Each structure stands twice: as structure tokens, then as C-alpha cells.
Amino acid sequence: MTARSAERTTPMATDHRPDRHDRYDRDDRYEHRNRRVPSPLRAPIESRTWREFGYLMLSLPISVFLFAFAIITVALSAGLLVTFLGIPVLAAGLMACRGLGALERARARALLGLDVGRPEPLRARGEGLMAWVGAVLKSGASWRHLLYALLHLPWALVSFVVSLVFWVTGWLLVLYPLWQWVFPTYLDTPGIQVYGDGDGAGNSFYVDTPFEIAGATVAGLATVLVAAWMIRGFAQVDRVMVSGLLGPSRLATRVVELESDRGVVIDTAAADLRRIERDLHDGAQARLVALAMGLGLAKEKLLEDPETAAAMVDEAHGEVKLALQELRDLARGIHPAVLTDRGLDAALSSIASRCTAPVKVSVDLDERPAQAIEGIAYFTVSELLQNISKHAQARNASVDVWRSGSRLMLQVTDDGRGGANPAEGSGLAGLAERLDAVDGILAVDSPPGGPTTVTAELPWRR
Structure with a gap:
């Protein structure tokens, strides 16, 4: 990607967290671009x-x-x-x-x-x-x-x-x-x-x-x-x-940030638990209940109508397969086994294969980051690829992962319709909050008409 080398040499830092603002500096930068008189000569009359x-x-x-x-x-x-x-x-x-x-x-x-x-x-x-x-x-x-x-x-x-x-x-x-x-x-x-x-x-x-x-x-x-x-x-x-x-003080500010991040982590964990409970109740649990009822009916008809019982058992066998698939998907959503066993490269390639647009995955890591950070990186890319499938109408997409000093960098790009804005309360806003809880940063560049580039920065912590 054209911006990848620049991102590697100049990783995003805390520019996205300004806790103080000097509006005159911003005004001057605007004036510098729109006035021909050099700033040193203009200072006395500003x-x-x-x-x-x-x-x-x-x-x-x-x-x-x-x-x-x-x-x-x-x-x-x-x-x-x-x-x-x-x-x-x-x-x-x-x-x-x-x-x-x-x-x-x-x-x-x-x-x-x-x-x-x-x-x-x-x-x-x-x-x-x-x-x-x-x-x-x-x-x-x-x-x-x-x-x-x-x-x-x-x-x-x-x-x-x-x-x-x-x-x-x-x-x-x-x-x-x-x-x-x-x-x-x-x-x-x-x-x-x-x-x-x-x-x-x-x-x-x-x-x-x-x-x-x-x-x-x-x-x-x-x-x-x-x-x-x-x-x-x-x-x-x-x-x-x-x-x-x-x-x-910096210490007091950091305490406030940690308290806010702790609240975000607690809310995220509670939301994940509610999602898992809802998926179990509406998915695998409902199928297993129907399976138990079907097998009970097949047992009753086993002597009276063996052919009907065999058909019911065959149908139950299909329900078992669907229930197992839903349980696998649910387990993958909690923490995929491929991520634990083979790392980000294989895990991201797996979720990229399920995206509606062709995705090119490039992972350049000489070692694996901390397990928690690796999991967050996986789910970040997973959610971004889901957004591409649902909203972007993209023809092509790419995922790049690399290390820059003590930071893990992720960049997801697509050639879709653009217009993504975290400030509008979309899923990107929640994703930014999750990254912020671990001192991460999410930057979105998505002009109307595309392309969209989402860059995430996470601490390595190894």
C-alpha cells in the first residue's frame, strides 16, 4: 500500500488525544495557508x-x-x-x-x-x-x-x-x-x-x-x-x-482516563456476555430443544411407523449439524482456536475469506504480541471486515499488520463508497472506545466516494 511505509516510519501517536487546545495556533495555521505575507512580518499586526x-x-x-x-x-x-x-x-x-x-x-x-x-x-x-x-x-x-x-x-x-x-x-x-x-x-x-x-x-x-x-x-x-x-x-x-x-496533574488525568477505560471495559464485557447469552438462547439452545422434541417423537413412532421415525431421525441429524456449526461460530466469536494455535496471519486470513469482497492480507510480524492485544487486533479487523461486507459496497479490500517500535499497527482499506464517520455513533465509535481502553488509537479516513482507510494502533505489551 502507498501509505504503509510512511505509517511505519511515523506511527500515529497521541495526536488524536488533545487534552488542551490553543485556538490561536489553529487560527494562525489557517491564516498561514491563506495569506501571502510571511508570519514573522505579520506578527505585529495580528x-x-x-x-x-x-x-x-x-x-x-x-x-x-x-x-x-x-x-x-x-x-x-x-x-x-x-x-x-x-x-x-x-x-x-x-x-x-x-x-x-x-x-x-x-x-x-x-x-x-x-x-x-x-x-x-x-x-x-x-x-x-x-x-x-x-x-x-x-x-x-x-x-x-x-x-x-x-x-x-x-x-x-x-x-x-x-x-x-x-x-x-x-x-x-x-x-x-x-x-x-x-x-x-x-x-x-x-x-x-x-x-x-x-x-x-x-x-x-x-x-x-x-x-x-x-x-x-x-x-x-x-x-x-x-x-x-x-x-x-x-x-x-x-x-x-x-x-x-x-x-x-498528569497523574490525576491518568487516573480519570483509567477510570473511564475501566467503565468501557466493564460495559463491553457485559455487552459481550449479553450477546453470547442471546446467541445461545436464540440459536443453539432453540435447535437443541427442537432436536430433543423431534427425537422424542421419533422414539414414540419407532415401533408404530419405522419409516416416519427414520425420517425424523434423519431430520434431527441435520439439526445436530446446524447446532454444532452455530456453536463453532459462537466459540470463534469468543476466541478462535486458529488465533491461539497459529497467530494473526492465519486467523485474519480465515475471517478475510468470509468477506463479501476479495481481501488481501499482509502480516509482517517477527513475533507474536501479547495474547490480549492479539485478540483485540483480531476482533478489530473482524469488525472492520464485517462493516465492509455490510456497508462499503467495495470491490477490493486489504488488511496490513506490522509492528512499529512498541506498537502494533493495523490498517484496513477498501475501495467502497466511503463516508464512514465514527462521530455519528456507528460501530466505529464503539470500536474506538474499546481500543482507547487499552491505550489504543483508531483513525478513520473515509471521504465520500471512498476509498476508506481505517488505521488502528495498539500497544505491543510483550
């Missing part, structure tokens, strides 16, 4: 730069307040530690820091385009004031908010001063031809004095000639360009501080 400059200007007064509040909280609680009041005061101060952190996240979302989730909630063991105080003091998010209030002031001061000086100076020089007249009119000087003693003597240098004014404008343009990217750099540091100190 709205993103002005929003980030506003964020930096607001950071200093806000950080002064946060720093003062944090210092007062720590000092007051430390002073009251000789009494019992110090601990509740500290807990109340930490909760107030969490509230101020929520305002900072909202400010970052509005001006920096940074969407940071809320930190993990408090988990109090019990009820009452002491349980609440203990939950606040044990929460790492509470202490990170306090740390942000203490650390952000020095950074906010540096970014405020540097950004303001460079940004304002640059724009004043860019616009100097428009306000140069102020000097001779009101200040009795021909222009900006670069050096001299200020008494108008001959050793003073003023920017007043057209050439000098043009030079000042060019210098202002250079300063503005540098200042714009300095502002973006300062804002990026603020993004890191907000997301790292005011957002959820």
Missing part, C-alpha cells in the same frame, strides 16, 4: 499578538495581588499555628488560591487561547470541617495554586517591563513621522535628541531630517518585529505555568 500583550500588561497587577494574598495567607497561618486556628486558616487560603486560579484559567482562555481543564476535585474522607481541611491540605492542586501565586510575580514583572518598553518604543518610532511635529511646535527642539547636553549646542544630534526620520521608522519596524516575537515567547512561558500549575 490580533493574537495584541491579546498576548494585553495579557502581559494585566499580569503584573494581578500577580502583585496574588503574591500579597499568598504571603499574607502563609504568614497568618504560620503565626496562628500555636493555636488550632492556623490549619483552618491555611486551608481557607488554599481554597481561595484555587478560586483565584480559576479566574487565571479564564483569563488565559480569553487572551491566550489556552483551554486548561479544572484540577482534580477535593476528595474528603468523611464529613465535617476537619475532613474538608484534610482534603484541602492533601490536595496537590491546592499547593500548586499557592506556588503559582508566589512564582508568577517575578516573571510577570520581567515580562511586563520588557514587553512594554520594546513594544511602545517600537511603535513610537514607527509612527514618528506622524508626531515629529510636536517637538518644534511645543518643545522648541527639531526632533528626538539622540545625544547631547540638551542646550541646543552644535554637539547635539536630533532626528529631524527626512533621511533620519526614515531611519527611525525602519529601526522602529525592526523593534516592533522583535518585540512581537518576544511577547509571544513570554506568553508561551505563561501558558506553561498556567497549564502546569493551575491545571490537572
